[in-house]
Amino acid sequence: MSTRLTAALVLCLLVLGCAKPPDPAPPPILPPAARPGDMLKPPAPPAADTAIPTADLDKVAPSAKPYKLALVVKTRNNPFFTPMIHAAEAEAKALGVQLEVQAPPQESDKEQQFALVQNLVAKGLDAILIAPADSKAIVPALKQAQDKGVLVINLDNRVDAEAAQAAGLTLSGYVGADNEAGGKLAGEELVARLGGKGKIAILEGIRGADNAEARKRGCEAAVTGKLEVVATESAEWDTQKAYNKMASILAAHADLNGVFCANDKMALGAVKAIAEAGKKGIVVVGYDNIPDVKDHLADGRMAATIEQHPDFMGKYGVRMAVGVLAGTVAKGRENLVGLEVVRGR
Numbered sequence: 001m002s003t004r005l006t007a008a009l010v011l012c013l014l015v016l017g018c019a020k021p022p023d024p025a026p027p028p029i030l031p032p033a034a035r036p037g038d039m040l041k042p043p044a045p046p047a048a049d050t051a052i053p054t055a056d057l058d059k060v061a062p063s064a065k066p067y068k069l070a071l072v073v074k075t076r077n078n079p080f081f082t083p084m085i086h087a088a089e090a091e092a093k094a095l096g097v098q099l100e101v102q103a104p105p106q107e108s109d110k111e112q113q114f115a116l117v118q119n120l121v122a123k124g125l126d127a128i129l130i131a132p133a134d135s136k137a138i139v140p141a142l143k144q145a146q147d148k149g150v151l152v153i154n155l156d157n158r159v160d161a162e163a164a165q166a167a168g169l170t171l172s173g174y175v176g177a178d179n180e181a182g183g184k185l186a187g188e189e190l191v192a193r194l195g196g197k198g199k200i201a202i203l204e205g206i207r208g209a210d211n212a213e214a215r216k217r218g219c220e221a222a223v224t225g226k227l228e229v230v231a232t233e234s235a236e237w238d239t240q241k242a243y244n245k246m247a248s249i250l251a252a253h254a255d256l257n258g259v260f261c262a263n264d265k266m267a268l269g270a271v272k273a274i275a276e277a278g279k280k281g282i283v284v285v286g287y288d289n290i291p292d293v294k295d296h297l298a299d300g301r302m303a304a305t306i307e308q309h310p311d312f313m314g315k316y317g318v319r320m321a322v323g324v325l326a327g328t329v330a331k332g333r334e335n336l337v338g339l340e341v342v343r344g345r
Helices: 003-018 054-058 081-095 110-123 139-147 161-167 179-193 210-223 239-252 264-276 291-298 310-326
Strands: 068-072 098-102 127-130 151-155 173-176 199-204 228-234 258-261 283-285 304-307 333-336 340-343
Touching: 054 310, 068 081, 068 110, 068 310, 081 098, 081 310, 098 110, 110 127, 110 139, 127 139, 127 310, 139 151, 139 161, 151 310, 173 310, 179 210, 179 258, 179 283, 179 304, 179 340, 199 210, 199 239, 199 264, 210 228, 228 239, 239 258, 239 264, 258 264, 264 283, 264 291, 283 304, 291 304, 310 333
Parallel strands: 068 098, 068 127, 127 151, 151 173, 173 333, 199 228, 199 258, 258 283
Antiparallel strands: 304 340
């Protein structure tokens, strides 16, 4: 080995011998929730409930400003909306605000309801109260209202949450019923009346409408494993369409024992079809408790209907709007009205 190579090796060994060993790896940094001691702390409280008690809405004071409100319902042709309109008008007067009421001729006229909202917003409003004919189709019109600074209070039929989020629509509040719970009450009534066995049909409202879908879900959940659902048809809230659908169902299912109609207007059509077919003992449960079914409940043509207090929706919808405008009610709160089973003989 040459003298030069030997010297180089010696120098390398001297350097390696003097070098410090590498520092140990630092301890891992744990996320805050996993650090020792933090596990002993109580968990963070859940997000505040969006529910607002009726008692809080009752505290809303008469307005210091003559706010302009509009109430847009699905139609005046359905008597369900009459007490909602009357209660809203009375409450607006009591609170010192203006209220204009608009509605398309039929519940299925979603395009006309869309246009009504646009026309009202163009007039200049502070808040709009809406019972949408279509949970998704109304969203662009409501977003236009919001962009003009108009508060949007949703009544009765819920605006579709996903469509609203996608459009950037933020509702200022909701007053209505738990429609799935109402459908469950109707289904439970059918189960009780039929002794837990039998075949039933469901006449749905407009498919895609939040309240129609929720009532159907609730009924189906209540009867699963007890009653057999042999037909589900959409009659779009309409009496004549329900009559036609029911006649077809009866022709296909001669042994039908009961039917849930997602509103009373459809129940009226179903009862007529049942009578004309000469059927006896078919249990009919409706929804809304409109005046037109009182006699049907009294004489047994209908077994029951679900009361969801549209008058409270009108009253507390106005109170919520005025409270939000005045700053005494937080935006995004919800008030659910009570549900009751109204039984016939």
